[in-house]
Amino acid sequence: MPEVMKLEDIRKNFGSIQALRGVDLTVNGGEVLALLGDNGAGKSTLIKTISGIYPIDGGQITVAGKPVRINSPREAMDLGIETIHQDTSLAPDLSIARNLFLGREPVTIPALGVFAPLDLKRLKAEASKLLRRVGISKNLDADAPVNSLSGGERQSIAISRAMQFSASLIILDEPTNNLGVEETNGVLRFIREVRDAGHSVIYITHNIHHVMNVADRAVVMRHGRIVADLMIRDTDLLSLEAIIMGADAATLAAGLKHGKQH
Amino acid sequence: MGSGSFSSVLKKPETTSFIILVLVMVGFTLANDRFLSPLNISNLLAFMPELGIIALGMTLLLTAGEFDLSVGAVFALTPVSTLLMVQNGGLSLELALVIAFAATFLVGALNGFLVTKVGISSFLVTLSMLLIVRGTTLVLTQGFPLNSWDGDNWLRTALAGSFYIGTVRIYASLIWFAALGLLALYVLNVAKVGNWITAIGSNRSAAVARGVPADKVKIWLFIATSMLAGLAGVISSLRIASASPVAGSQYELEVIAMVVVGGTALTGGRGTIIGTIIGVLMLRIIRNGIVLVGVPGLAFNIFVGVIILAMLVLHARFNKSSERK
Numbered sequence A: 001m002p003e004v005m006k007l008e009d010i011r012k013n014f015g016s017i018q019a020l021r022g023v024d025l026t027v028n029g030g031e032v033l034a035l036l037g038d039n040g041a042g043k044s045t046l047i048k049t050i051s052g053i054y055p056i057d058g059g060q061i062t063v064a065g066k067p068v069r070i071n072s073p074r075e076a077m078d079l080g081i082e083t084i085h086q087d088t089s090l091a092p093d094l095s096i097a098r099n100l101f102l103g104r105e106p107v108t109i110p111a112l113g114v115f116a117p118l119d120l121k122r123l124k125a126e127a128s129k130l131l132r133r134v135g136i137s138k139n140l141d142a143d144a145p146v147n148s149l150s151g152g153e154r155q156s157i158a159i160s161r162a163m164q165f166s167a168s169l170i171i172l173d174e175p176t177n178n179l180g181v182e183e184t185n186g187v188l189r190f191i192r193e194v195r196d197a198g199h200s201v202i203y204i205t206h207n208i209h210h211v212m213n214v215a216d217r218a219v220v221m222r223h224g225r226i227v228a229d230l231m232i233r234d235t236d237l238l239s240l241e242a243i244i245m246g247a248d249a250a251t252l253a254a255g256l257k258h259g260k261q262h
Numbered sequence B: 001m002g003s004g005s006f007s008s009v010l011k012k013p014e015t016t017s018f019i020i021l022v023l024v025m026v027g028f029t030l031a032n033d034r035f036l037s038p039l040n041i042s043n044l045l046a047f048m049p050e051l052g053i054i055a056l057g058m059t060l061l062l063t064a065g066e067f068d069l070s071v072g073a074v075f076a077l078t079p080v081s082t083l084l085m086v087q088n089g090g091l092s093l094e095l096a097l098v099i100a101f102a103a104t105f106l107v108g109a110l111n112g113f114l115v116t117k118v119g120i121s122s123f124l125v126t127l128s129m130l131l132i133v134r135g136t137t138l139v140l141t142q143g144f145p146l147n148s149w150d151g152d153n154w155l156r157t158a159l160a161g162s163f164y165i166g167t168v169r170i171y172a173s174l175i176w177f178a179a180l181g182l183l184a185l186y187v188l189n190v191a192k193v194g195n196w197i198t199a200i201g202s203n204r205s206a207a208v209a210r211g212v213p214a215d216k217v218k219i220w221l222f223i224a225t226s227m228l229a230g231l232a233g234v235i236s237s238l239r240i241a242s243a244s245p246v247a248g249s250q251y252e253l254e255v256i257a258m259v260v261v262g263g264t265a266l267t268g269g270r271g272t273i274i275g276t277i278i279g280v281l282m283l284r285i286i287r288n289g290i291v292l293v294g295v296p297g298l299a300f301n302i303f304v305g306v307i308i309l310a311m312l313v314l315h316a317r318f319n320k321s322s323e324r325k
């Protein structure tokens, strides 16, 4: 599979905090890449640079073979990168249909610019079609406001939104946080479907069982760097856990050595 | 399905407001049959558009999660500076209006810039702007109302003229209010930018992550609100053929009350133009009806305050019952 995105030496600082200290990563077509690491490792920051929320302080991003600068969420979307952020990515007061098309609304008289009337018929029809396609149309009305949905339903809406613009890369930042078992399984099923439809996925999680379940590849971050990159088929749950823990042990050992010198 | 859509209509905040509006009107009519007289209806309709026009802008702004306390002061600044240029500067009314509205535009742009780019809350920015604008108006006039202005002008007819339908006197401002109301309704509910306005107030970072230019939209909404406040002030001033530096005092609170009574949330994300029009009618009718019913003037604000609170309690209850955490 051809590479979808290549990151070289990506750096990002927040004042004196070096959140990303030179990240190199290649995302291949049609793979689910699990991005792992402790809180504060830099996972969210990395995906925010890819999705145009933060400008990078150094390094090079290449998308579909072309070097790019991603200066805004819109530019990321136009490059085929759709992100479901950890914080929440829906507007709860808007309807499902309006959320699905937020920022890319179909309009009837485009010449009117931002005052162009929404094509409400098409909006509703395409939203219903999409809900059916992802199998959550059963009892959801595309005109229902998002604040009437459960957490799992909201996450499914966010994922289907990412799918609809045939993005080449879909990024999910801890999408199963705060979800029940049923809802979590729904999200995992989605991730597989998304991959089977030919999209690449970066999936950030702390749940190693989920990684074994849906991911093709695991990448571990620590202190703003990538410290491990392996294929799931070459490993098993215990080895993967050991790799993550092993990194911890190495740090611990380094810390002890450091302590002894004093 | 039929009962489902009926209950969803009942759950809309503007439906609550509308039912209460009808109850209030029935109550006043029963208490005093002059309430529905042509003269009283003319009076009601004469003052309503001036606050109503500001309320339209305020609704859009509140839906995006911000508000503007400087509207009452702008309501005075725009006509005062216009008439000063006409009376003391010898400018034509048209040219004076262009200059005055350019200044009004800047007030809104500055509000928007300070809120979005500097990151100060709209409460603090527009409170300061209220003081600056009101102070400027007082300095310009030395605190005195301007001489009455008797020049005739097509603009005066267009903005503040009046005509009769039967025995009811209708002011042109009512037509402007209706036209601007339709425009605001279109912008919020049908236009692409209306989707953005709601999204920004509902969850700003989600909107930004979808490529919505949130700051730009907010700045333009501050500008629109200032311009509408200026327009309302000019209409009022042309109607009475004068301008006062203290005109519009506390209008900001009255306008915000109208908007939230109609069902728009102070916290953003939920705005309704229909609700605002009902809210504008409601507060005007209450103020008017209370006088007719003979509530003593000093007790007047108690009554208004209680009604506003009661409406907000109702809206809060309805929202709770239809929402999931």
Ligand SMILES: Nc1ncnc2c1ncn2[C@@H]1O[C@H](COP(=O)(O)OP(=O)(O)O)[C@@H](O)[C@H]1O
Pocket: A014, A017, A018, A019, A037, A038, A039, A040, A041, A042, A043, A044, A045, A046
């Ligand atoms: N907007 C920000 N301003 C300052 N520091 C930040 C910001 N975002 C993240 N950081 C810091 O960058 C580091 C990486 O954070 P983050 O990317 O959120 O980690 P993760 O998602 O892996 O838990 C942390 O030290 C965090 O405190």
Ligand SMILES: [Mg+2]
Pocket: A043, A044, A045, A086, A173
């Ligand atoms: Mg994170």
